[in-house]
Amino acid sequence: EKWCQLPDLTPHGIDIRVDNSDGRRRALADDFECRNTSKLLHIRFWGSWKDDHKGAIKRIRVRIHPDDPIGPGGVDKDNKFSMPRPEILWEKEFTAGAFKEALYHVVHLGGEWWWDPATGKSTPGGDTEVWQIDLKIDPAEAFLQEGTPTKPQIYWLAIEVDAADGEFDWKTRRWPEHFMDDAVWD
Secondary structure: OOOOOOEOOOOOOEEEEOEOOOOOOOOEEEEEEEOOOEEEOEEEEEEEEHHHOOOEEEEEEEEEEEEEOOHHHOOOOOOOOOEEOOOOOEEEEEEOOOOEEEEEEEOOOOOEEEEEOOOOEEEEEEEOEEEEEEEEOOHHHOEEEOOOOOOOEEEEEEEEEEEEOOOEEEEOEOOOOOOOOOOEEO
């Protein structure tokens, strides 16, 4: 199944810090819907470097979590928004050389917002370059996502990044063109 949510490529986009280069562990997660049973063989996401100071990604850790839906169908009956459940269904680490990164787009008109939710610091015009990251997964190690058109399954993709010589973020999607709930950070 091919599915891809494109990033916000306008000056209204917000880039949310996901790297751990300052010693703070950060993870971001977003939900996605699976409408057929298949192996997850490719993950693509977009990011930026603060002030366009491109560092090096040393490691990317990805995890798949089940969904904790809103209200009585979920683990937390008081949920006002769905969120990833704590259990990990699948995880994999990609070290430098095991993924591809390429400049995807340059945002003009002052760049985009850059935000670090762990510190609360936000910077208007914090970057202009959008980088595409592609992770290919060996079928023998791939996550088997299960769902059907009549009974889709919702999962959460969580990402952590170890970076050097720069601050890396995960890009937001253009509003309102995204699936269900907003992404979350931890």
